[in-house]
Amino acid sequence: MMSHILKYRLKCFFRDRETLFWTLMFPLILAVLFNLAFSNLYKTEAFKDIKIAVADSAEYREDVIFGSVLEAVSFIDKGNGSAEGDVENGESESGGNNHFFHTLIAENRQEAQALLDNNSIYGYVYYDGGPKLAVRYSGIRQTIIKSFVDEYLQKSYAVNDIISRNISAGGQAGPYGTEDLYLKVASIASERAVFIKDVPASTEAPVSTVIYFYSLIAMAALYGGFWGIRAVSESQADISYQGARVSVAPVHRFKQLICDLTSAMIIQYAEILVLMIFIRYVLGYEFGSQTGLVLIAAFAACLMGISYGAFIGAAVRKSEGIRIAILIGTSMFMSFLSGMMSIEIKYLVVRAFPPVAWLNPSNLVSDAFYTLYYYDTYEKYYTCVAGLFAYAAVFGLSSWLLMRRKKYAAI
Amino acid sequence: MGNPVINVVDLVKKYGNLTALDHLSFMVAEGEILGLLGPNGSGKTTAINCILSLLKFEKGSIEVFGRQMSPDAYDIKRDIGVVMQNVAVFNELTVYENIDYFCGLYVHDKAVRKPYVEEAITFTGLKDFRKFYPKKLSGGLLRRLNIACGIAHKPKLIIMDEPTVAVDPQSRNNILEGIKRLNKNGATVLYTSHYMEEVELICSRIIILDKGKIIASGTKQELKAMIELGEKIRVEGVSLDDVLMEKIKNRPGILVADYRDRALEVRFAREGNGVLGLLNFLRDNGIEMGRLYSEMPTLNDVFLELTGKELRD
Known part of the structure; x- marks a missing residue:
């Protein structure tokens, strides 16, 4: 008999176009809109090296230490310094490397100035009693170039000072000669590139845009509550006519409810998988390489969403419209807090109200996916998934406790 | 009078301060069509919901087929067919699927169930509409579907709660004739209505309810004899x-x-x-x-x- 109920409930749910719209089509439409809105953001998030130039001169060539430090952090373009085009739009040839700078060697200061004037570079270094920086505007990239030059100058002054004091004191420069010492300093300075480089926790590039899509999946999972509400409503005699008819049939209420919720779960899980396949293969956003764990997270999210809807259906003894309004309102609010509308909100909640972030089911879903995508450790993933299963258990148990009565005071 | 199929004794049901059923006692005998007649709010539907163990009640006892009725009395429920006042079907299932689904809650064997479903379709005149979804059916056809869902499993007791509300006269006659045929085939029927013509036409015995109390009962001739x-x-x-x-x-x-x-x-x-x-x-x-x-x-x-x-x- 359970297979009979399951078969027909699946048919009912599969043909329920209105709920299918909210649980499948609406998230798909939002995914497309998100993709349109965030595709540019996605591109600009990748770090691009900064185009600069060095004005060639005798003084520059003599400063071998600066040359070697610059080489350590740059892609040196020894072409001819004739790069053209807007730096904002120009793709660096060294894209994908870990260089800070794409450095052109200009023949002289005039040529470097010309490159700066036509926006081919953000700034250039020239020598006039030491390295000097010329920029046209102020901005993040210009600040990075300036910090690099300033830091080089500070370190070289410090080293010069130590060496000069050492020599004036008649001491030896240790096992190294003066030139060796300079080169050692250059080597240390070049390690700057290592100091300021992020040490990745993952082999994946950190793309915050994916969080929007993970939050969208969380919202879609919570929208599974539509199925939960329907399943619960149609098994209660005081809420629906179908519930009354089913209640007078010789079927155990628990069996009936399990069949209804299983059907709901099957439909909802299929919908979430369709959404995830769409996001992965049509829109091109990754979920990481742990497919099995991704599927488990999706399953936990669906289970949480269905049981959340069942809980609303059992606890709110109002009209269907009110129950659906509560589901949509709370789902959207939880998704909002987990960063679906603005990622800054997610960070704000994590910083200012950490318990809200831990307790927000939508946040647990998006964090579970993000952990799988970005981190190489699974501790947080397991915490999130366990949280989702715990929510499903609490909502499911509460729903059953509210529904288990067999007779009603009024119908 | 045959053996009692339903026996209601001293039933009291209250909604807050309102007494919906006031020490109600009556009996439905095997093989009869008993009409519960009364205006809206007289307690007809409340009485039925109490009999079906859907509603709690303050006092009294209800026996069906000689056994105490309860929500878990599945062996009793298996022999009861219920036609609700409101159409209780699934809009996403066709006429055939709806009947098969509800019949399947009573008859688990598919091979046994199939001819039952076909018979219910023929009985209610829905043969030409078996693949229709409920939204495509007229009010009268919907009511017939509602009846088919309630009787397809060939119950011994059929409880019908105002099954002809908002039905055109042609469909109503069809439904009433069908009820008489069900009774002729051996089913005991408890029928509620506020249409006196219907009750006069099909019921062998009538109970008139008002404010949760029985004010008169008997055959239609007996009732008419009560007045001047x-x-x-x-x-x-x-x-x-x-x-x-x-x-x-x-x-x-x-x-x-x-x-x-x-x-x-x-x-x-x-x-x-x-x-x-x-x-x-x-x-x-x-x-x-x-x-x-x-x-x-x-x-x-x-x-x-x-x-x-x-x-x-």
Whole structure:
């Protein structure tokens, strides 16, 4: 008999176009809109090296230490310094490397100035009693170039000072000669590139845009509550006519409810998988390489969403419209807090109200996916998934406790 | 009277301060069609929901097939068919699928169930609509589907709660004929309605409810015998003056006489027949007569006399 109920409930749910719209089509439409809105953001998030130039001169060539430090952090373009085009739009040839700078060697200061004037570079270094920086505007990239030059100058002054004091004191420069010492300093300075480089926790590039899509999946999972509400409503005699008819049939209420919720779960899980396949293969956003764990997270999210809807259906003894309004309102609010509308909100909640972030089911879903995508450790993933299963258990148990009565005071 | 199929004893049900069923006791015998008649709010549906163990009640006991009824009494429920007042089907399932689904809750063997479903479809005249979704059906066809879902598993007891509400006369006749056929095939029927014509037409015994109490019960003849009213006649196209009207009112056996728009309406007492005498009186006074209508007392008249109000509240 359970297979009979399951078969027909699946048919009912599969043909329920209105709920299918909210649980499948609406998230798909939002995914497309998100993709349109965030595709540019996605591109600009990748770090691009900064185009600069060095004005060639005798003084520059003599400063071998600066040359070697610059080489350590740059892609040196020894072409001819004739790069053209807007730096904002120009793709660096060294894209994908870990260089800070794409450095052109200009023949002289005039040529470097010309490159700066036509926006081919953000700034250039020239020598006039030491390295000097010329920029046209102020901005993040210009600040990075300036910090690099300033830091080089500070370190070289410090080293010069130590060496000069050492020599004036008649001491030896240790096992190294003066030139060796300079080169050692250059080597240390070049390690700057290592100091300021992020040490990745993952082999994946950190793309915050994916969080929007993970939050969208969380919202879609919570929208599974539509199925939960329907399943619960149609098994209660005081809420629906179908519930009354089913209640007078010789079927155990628990069996009936399990069949209804299983059907709901099957439909909802299929919908979430369709959404995830769409996001992965049509829109091109990754979920990481742990497919099995991704599927488990999706399953936990669906289970949480269905049981959340069942809980609303059992606890709110109002009209269907009110129950659906509560589901949509709370789902959207939880998704909002987990960063679906603005990622800054997610960070704000994590910083200012950490318990809200831990307790927000939508946040647990998006964090579970993000952990799988970005981190190489699974501790947080397991915490999130366990949280989702715990929510499903609490909502499911509460729903059953509210529904288990067999007779009603009024119908 | 056959064995009791339903036995309700001293049933009391309250909604807050409102007493919906006030020490209600009645019995439905095997093989009969018992009509529960009463205006809206009289307690008909509440009584049915108590019998089906859907509602809690304050006092009383309910036995079905000689056993105490409870929500877990699946062996009893298996032999009951319920046709709810409201259409309770799934809009996403076709006519066939709806009947098969609800029948399947009672009959688990698919091979046994299939002919049952086909029979219910034929019985309710839904053969041409088996692949239709409920939204495509008219009100009458929906009601028939509702009935088919309730009776497909061939129950011994059928409880019908106002199954013909908002149904066109043609479909209503079809439904009523069907109920009579079900009864003829052996089913006991408890039928509620506020349409006295329906109850008069199909019920072998009638209980009249008002404010949760039984105010009368018996066969329709027994009920009509409880009141003083007799035949009512209406004579159209007559010209009467006040003197003649006064004489008519004073004739023996006449309870009420009214003259309006050249039509005379007279209600006689149950005992004796003064119709012929009245017609002779009119002829003797040179009164020309047009059409003549005669009407026996109805259950509405019974209800009116017992409660002082119309049945269709």
